[in-house]
Amino acid sequence: MIEIKNLKKYYGDTLTINDVSLQIESGEIFAIVGHSGAGKSTLLRCINGLEDYQEGSLKVFGKEISQIKGDELRRFRKDIGMIFQHFALMNRKTVFENVATPLRFWGFDGAYINKKVNELLSLVGLENKLKSYPNELSGGQKQRVAIARALALEPKILLSDEATSALDPNTTKGVLELLTRINKELGISVVLVTHEMEVVKSVASRALLLEHGKIIGCGSIEELFLKPDLKMKEFLGEEEILPESGxxxxxxxxxxxxxxxxxxxxxxxxxxxxxxxxxxxxxxxxxxxxxxxxxxxxxxxxxxxxxxxxxxxxxxxx
Ligand SMILES: Nc1ncnc2c1ncn2[C@@H]1O[C@H](COP(=O)(O)OP(=O)(O)O)[C@@H](O)[C@H]1O
Ligand SMILES: [Mg+2]
The missing domain is CATH 3.30.70.260 (ACT domain)
Incomplete structure (x- = not known):
């Protein structure tokens, strides 16, 4: 579904994505993990065509992203929902209007919008907050509104950029459960970027470790955590001192x-x-x-x- 081969992206002279290759299958929850500045957000933005790249290939649904232009790009982006750390809601609009915005943009009729927004808000557990404004909501609720909005156009992929990083552990758990449910019940693939290992462990099936724009590990969660190699151990900050005798x-x-x-x-x-x-x-x-x-x-x-x-x-x- 997402096929990346030897991808390189520069900001000016700085190589930010350094020869990244990976494949993400339809239906999975895939995590991109790394410390701040590793290039995670940049990679995610390349995937939905918000960022260009200079070398290599990046195909989504079989199409090379750099080749998609204009109206086709608009239609392509419809298949990819995105959520962010700081929610990116419109504070002057109600919860209902926030979720309705992409639908209005695409010219759906009022009856459909009404039905769809109500469905989405009940999916994320906010059916009683239609008329609230974002500043009347908790962080977790705001992220749920953002998730509902991201799902409005029935995307095939949901990209999540540190969506739980501004939330406390309990709220994080709830949002991650929601993402897992969306993945399982709606069959939407999720690519999530995070610097938190706990997030990866609790929801992802596979993960990629990124450091200075380079892949330092990639595999199933079991492989990465249970048989960590040296790089992974360093990353996890685990050090073991073994006895010299016996x-x-x-x-x-x-x-x-x-x-x-x-x-x-x-x-x-x-x-x-x-x-x-x-x-x-x-x-x-x-x-x-x-x-x-x-x-x-x-x-x-x-x-x-x-x-x-x-x-x-x-x-x-x-
Ligand atoms: N628009 C930009 N222009 C120039 N440099 C950028 C831009 N966006 C990000 N960078 C740089 O690219 C590197 C990777 O950034 P980013 O992808 O945001 O990392 P992460 O999401 O892993 O924290 C950083 O060194 C950052 O400063
Ligand atoms: Mg980032």
């Missing part, structure tokens, strides 16, 4: 086995001692996945690895 074994608990007490059971069965060096449990979407480093005696290595191999846990000697 054998360090890194264990990955896939979702089928995450909550079983395999290690304590092993220790009892084999009558070996172990130390936990490092560990974490991650809640990714609806699954809990675990990552653990244990330290054992050299002499127990063989039987421990044999036991672990049979248990369904993935492992490597660290």
């Amino acid at each position: 054998i360090n074994i890194r264990l990955y608990f896939p979702k089928e086995v995450a909550q079983h007490s395999i290690i304590t059971h092993m220790a009892r069965t084999l009558n070996v001692d172990f130390n936990i060096v490092w560990g974490k449990l991650e809640k990714l979407n609806d699954h809990v996945l675990g990552n653990l480093v244990i330290n054992i005696e050299e002499e127990d290595k063989e039987k421990v690895l044999d036991y672990i191999s049979k248990s369904g846990v993935l492992w490597e000697v660290a």
Whole structure:
């Protein structure tokens, strides 16, 4: 659905998007993650044709964005909704009028607009706020209005640029649940840009890590968080110091086995001692996945690895 190949974008002499290639499939929730200034918003704006690029290819629905002009660009943008950190609502217009604006722009008749806006506002849980003005709403409610507006023209893709970054954790959760529901129930693909790992973990199926305009990681959420490579660890700010004596074994608990007490059971069965060096449990979407480093005696290595191999846990000697 979105196909990016060796994309380069410059602002003046500065290379802001540096050789980015990626593919986003229809129906998924895809996250673009990175620190401030990484180029996330720029990449997102390239996707909906708000920003040009100098090299490489960027196709959406099979069309090269740089080739789309004029009226065709207007129609193309209709298929892409967008929401922002600071909502971008019109403060002098009511909630109803904010959501109705794109429909009026496209010349829909009053009866359709009335029906559509009411449907959208009930979808986002604001059916009783039609006549309110944005400054009478909380941050979460404002973002819901912005989401309703972004969906007014029935887009196929929703782009979200830090949509929850100005919201408190609880409100964030509600907005993310809404985005997930929109993705599942309406089949709208979501590309979300964020600097918050928690956001990525709770809703995305795949993610791209961007640093100084370059991809430093891309993959399924499970891969990225459960088996982070060096770059990803740096990004997450995780540092592990491993003991120098004994054998360090890194264990990955896939979702089928995450909550079983395999290690304590092993220790009892084999009558070996172990130390936990490092560990974490991650809640990714609806699954809990675990990552653990244990330290054992050299002499127990063989039987421990044999036991672990049979248990369904993935492992490597660290
Ligand atoms: N319109 C612009 N003109 C010049 N430089 C820009 C412009 N927009 C963004 N930049 C620069 O491009 C880099 C990436 O910005 P941005 O895409 O906004 O990053 P992010 O969204 O990841 O925080 C930054 O260094 C920023 O200063
Ligand atoms: Mg940004």
